[in-house]
Amino acid sequence: xxxxxxxxxxxxxxxxxxxxxxxxxxxxxxxxxxxxxxxxxxxxxxxxxxxxxxxxxxxxxxxxxxxxxxxxxxxxxxxxxxxxxxxxxxxxxxxxxxxxxxxxxxxxxxxxxxxxxxxxxxxxxxxxxxxxxxxxxxxxxxxxxxxxxxxxxxxxxxxxxxxxxxxxxxxxxxxxxxxxxxxxxxxxxxxxxxxxxxxxxxxxxxxxxxxxxxxxxxxxxxxxxxxxxxxxxxxxxxxxxxxxxxxxxxxxxxxxxxxxxxxxxxxxxxxxxxxxxxxxxxxxxxxxx
Amino acid sequence: xxxxxxxxxxxxxxxxxxxxxxxxxxxxxxxxxxxxxxxxxxxxxxxxxxxxxxxxxxxxxxxxxxxxxxxxxxxxxxxxxxxxxxxxxxxxxxxxxxxxxxxxxxxxxxxxxxxxxxxxxxxxxxxxxxxxxxxxxxxxxxxxxxxxxxxxxxxxxxxxxxxxxxxxxxxxxxxxxxxxxxxxxxxxxxxxxxxxxxxxxxxxxxxxxxxxxxxxxxxxxxxxxxxxxxxxxx
Numbered sequence: 386x387x388x389x390x391x392x393x394x395x396x397x398x399x400x401x402x403x404x405x406x407x408x409x410x411x412x413x414x415x416x417x418x419x420x421x422x423x424x425x426x427x428x429x430x431x432x433x434x435x436x437x438x439x440x441x442x443x444x445x446x447x448x449x450x451x452x453x454x455x456x457x458x459x460x461x462x463x464x465x466x467x468x469x470x471x472x473x474x475x476x477x478x479x480x481x482x483x484x485x486x487x488x489x490x491x492x493x494x495x496x497x498x499x500x501x502x503x504x505x506x507x508x509x510x511x512x513x514x515x516x517x518x519x520x521x522x523x524x525x526x527x528x529x530x531x532x533x534x535x536x537x538x539x540x541x542x543x544x545x546x547x548x549x550x551x552x553x554x555x556x557x558x559x560x561x562x563x564x565x566x567x568x569x570x571x572x573x574x575x576x577x578x579x580x581x582x583x584x585x586x587x588x589x590x591x592x593x594x595x596x597x598x599x600x601x602x603x604x605x606x607x608x609x610x611x612x613x614x615x616x617x618x619x620x621x622x623x624x625x626x627x628x629x630x631x632x633x634x635x636x637x638x639x640x641x642x643x644x645x646x647x648x649x650x651x652x653x654x655x656x657x658x659x660x661x662x663x664x665x666x667x668x669x670x671x672x673x674x
Numbered sequence: 675x676x677x678x679x680x681x682x683x684x685x686x687x688x689x690x691x692x693x694x695x696x697x698x699x700x701x702x703x704x705x706x707x708x709x710x711x712x713x714x715x716x717x718x719x720x721x722x723x724x725x726x727x728x729x730x731x732x733x734x735x736x737x738x739x740x741x742x743x744x745x746x747x748x749x750x751x752x753x754x755x756x757x758x759x760x761x762x763x764x765x766x767x768x769x770x771x772x773x774x775x776x777x778x779x780x781x782x783x784x785x786x787x788x789x790x791x792x793x794x795x796x797x798x799x800x801x802x803x804x805x806x807x808x809x810x811x812x813x814x815x816x817x818x819x820x821x822x823x824x825x826x827x828x829x830x831x832x833x834x835x836x837x838x839x840x841x842x843x844x845x846x847x848x849x850x851x852x853x854x855x856x857x858x859x860x861x862x863x864x865x866x867x868x869x870x871x872x873x874x875x876x877x878x879x880x881x882x883x884x885x886x887x888x889x890x891x892x893x894x895x896x897x898x899x900x901x902x903x904x905x906x907x908x
Contacts, residue, residue, distance in 0.1 A: 550776055557762045557773050566723055566744035567754045569777035569825065 392643060395522040400639030401632065402525070405532035406593055408631035410608060411615040412539060412624060413586030419622030420559045420579045423473050423484050427492035429609030431468075431584060434495060435461040435591025436600040437503060444510050458588035465584015466577055473580070474573070492605070499602035507599040514596060531593035538589055539628070542582070555579050559622075611651075614658045620668025630669060634658075675700045675735060675860055676721070676752075676829060682729035683720040690716040692884045694730070698829070703851070703861040705871045705892075707905060708881035714864040715757050717881065718833045721862070722754035723747040734829070749777050751828035755835065757864075759818040763807030767798055767817055770806050774824030783826065791820040794853070812843035819850070830854065832863040836870070848874050868905040872896055 414428045425431075435457045442453035472491060476484050514526040546552040554570050555578070565572045590608075598604060615634055619626030634654050642650030661669075676698040684690040690713045698704045706714050719725045721732060723744030732739040734750055742750065753774075762770050771791060775784045792799035795816040801809060806817055815835055822830060832851070836844040844867065851874050855861055865871035872878060872892040879889045880901065888898070895901050 550772065550781060553765075553769055553772050554776060556765060556769070560762045560764055561760055563724070564756055564760045567748060567756065567822075568773045569745050569748040569780075570773075571743070571745045 391521055393640075395524070396639045396643040397636070398522065398524060399528065400636040402528040402532040402635075403639055404632035404635030405535040406528075406590070407611065407615055407635050408628045409535035409538055409586065409593070410590050410612040411619065411627035411631050412542060413583045413590070414612055414616050415619070415622055415624045415627045416542070416555075416579060416586070417583040418616065419624065420555055421469075421473065421477075421576055422622075423477075423481075424488065424613075424621075425468070425583070426485060426488040426609075427468070427495060427605075428583075428587060429605030429607075429612060430492050430495035430499075431461050431464055431587040432591045432594065432608060433499060433600070433602065433605040434464060435588040436595045436598075436604065437499065437508075438588075439592055439595045440508050440510050440600050443512075444508075450512070454589075454592040457592055458585050461588030461591060462581045462585030465587065466581040468584070469577060469580035474576070492609075496602050496605070503602065505602060507601045509599045510595050512596055525597070527596040531596065534589070534593055538586065542586070545582070551575065551578055611654070614655070618658060618661055618668055620670045623668065623670045626668055626670035675702075676862070677733045678721070678730065679732075680730035681720060681727045681732060683716060683725055683727045685725070689728070690884055691720065694881075694884075694886055696879055696886065696889075698860060698862050701858065701860055702877065703855050703863065703875040705875040705878040706862070706864045706881050707866075707868045707871065707878055707895075708887075709904075710866075712881045713884040714881055715833055716884075718754060718756075718831050718862075718864055722752055722831055724754075724756075748825050748827070749779065751826075752831065753822035753825050753827035753829070754831040755818050755822045755833060757833040757837070759814050761806040761814055761818055761821070763805070765806060766803050767806055767809075768802040770817055770821050771798075771802075771824050774821035777825060780825045784824075787824045787826060791823055794823070794850075795820055811839050812846065815839060815843075815847060816850075819854075823854075827859070829860045829862065832861065834864055834866060836865065836867050844870065868901070 414425060417423065417425050438457040438460050439453050442448045442456055443450050468491065472487050473484070476487055514530070517524045517526050517529070546556055554575050557568070558565055558570070558572060558575050562572060565575070594608070598607070611634065615630045616627050618634070619628070619630035637654045637657055638650035640650070641653035678694055678696045681694040682689060682692055694717065706717060708714055716725065720727050721739070723739065723742065727740050734752060737750055739747060762773065771788060772784070775781055775787055780787060797813055798816055798820055801813065806814060809817065819835070835847045839847065848870050851861060851863065863871060863875065872895060875892055877889065877891050878895050880887045880895070890898070
């Protein structure tokens with residue numbers, strides 16, 4: 386019984402650590418959807434590109450990891466802005482289904498482009514972080530680091546959205562896009578900045594995930610579906626809802642995995658999602674009144 | 675100060691304004707009155723750049739507004755309080771006012787402008803951290819006007835500021851227009867409440883079916899038989 390309690394506590398803690406990273410994943414997608422009203426289906430593929438960026442910068446070109454991470458965050462941020470400029474902006478007034486199809490097309494484009502450029506090999510950045518042994522529990526240092534960085538990033542995003550003029554404009558434009566010119570705000574610029582921030586968050590997620598996972602062209606499939614489910618469960622576009630939902634999912638995965646394989650944790654999480662879609666289709670916290 | 679010459683404007687499906695010529699001189703308060711659907715709101719929008727004129731010319735202090743990007747018009751000194759206030763309902767009063775001071779010149783003077791607006795509306799000072807959408811209609815109207823004043827405009831466009839407000843609050847709104855005027859601000863106001871608005875403005879235009887039917891000083895319009903019958907109910 387004593388042993389079991391330790392495992393349970395370990396699973397709970399690992400769930401919290403996983404929740405931080407999932408919350409970071411959801412934050413970027415929610416920001417884009419909440420502000421621009423467009424779902425980036427290809428969000429996880431931006432993360433994949435970021436993971437490749439770090440792999441090459443750090444493992445192949447031997448840049449220090451913090452510098453590689455910084456470049457990756459900036460590069461994926463630029464990619465997010467480019468995605469907005471090339472794909473989203475021309476479709477801003479198009480039907481939502483067309484926007485979905487377009488970003489879905491970008492998903493396959495990025496996957497295929499990565500396959501052509503890098504092959505289908507699984508690549509590992511080769512960073513071996515220790516596993517901490519705390520009170521007979523095993524806590525992954527990589528997860529702890531990812532959790533800490535994700536929390537810091539979320540605080541920074543919060544301060545950015547509440548304490549700066551452009552951040553206030555990002556929140557305002559989500560409520561009333563039409564009158565933004567009356568405030569002297571160039572909506573195109575605000576969307577551009579939002580997309581760059583969303584992309585940079587994907588880049589940050591990449592730097593944290595590359596510590597734990599191999600990179601390959603289809604790695605986005607490991608994070609994409611769960612990120613969407615978290616956002617939908619929390620109420621699409623609701624950043625606080627996404628934060629709560631991320632921890633719920635993470636605990637289900639972590640505790641569910643405790644009783645058998647880790648895969649069972651995911652099965653339970655997806656089953657929970659389906660049930661919740663019947664119970665609360667609008668999400669835990671509805672996005673708009 | 676503001677001059678419209680033969681302006682035509684509308685939306686993709688239909689034209690709302692035909693051949694509008696109108697001018698507002700520095701320091702004046704001018705009203706645009708008329709029935710629902712006459713194009714009053716469209717007129718305000720075409721001045722502030724929310725929609726662009728299809729014909730004619732709009733000049734503000736010698737600048738061609740039709741050539742100015744919409745988000746730069748406020749920098750020239752035109753602030754527009756839109757119909758239905760259009761506050762950012764889920765943001766605080768202070769955040770709303772901050773949005774009104776978004777342009778770089780206003781940011782630098784944010785503290786001073788905030789004090790100015792709070793002195794004008796002490797109620798907003800008390801409620802600066804309240805979510806704007808939870809305030810009463812009158813308070814929301816004050817917040818909307820305060821937001822426009824944050825940019826330190828030369829010309830204030832007010833679109834139906836009394837709509838949907840209780841009579842006692844309507845009175846306060848018109849008192850406020852008087853006070854704003856006495857501070858040297860030029861005001862162009864659209865109103866359904868003809869009786870009240872003619873008491874606070876110098877001149878007015880009557881807009882019907884997208885065209886200006888008549889214009890004159892407040893006194894002339896108050897005397898006019900057709901206006902008295904159609905809009906004052908006497």
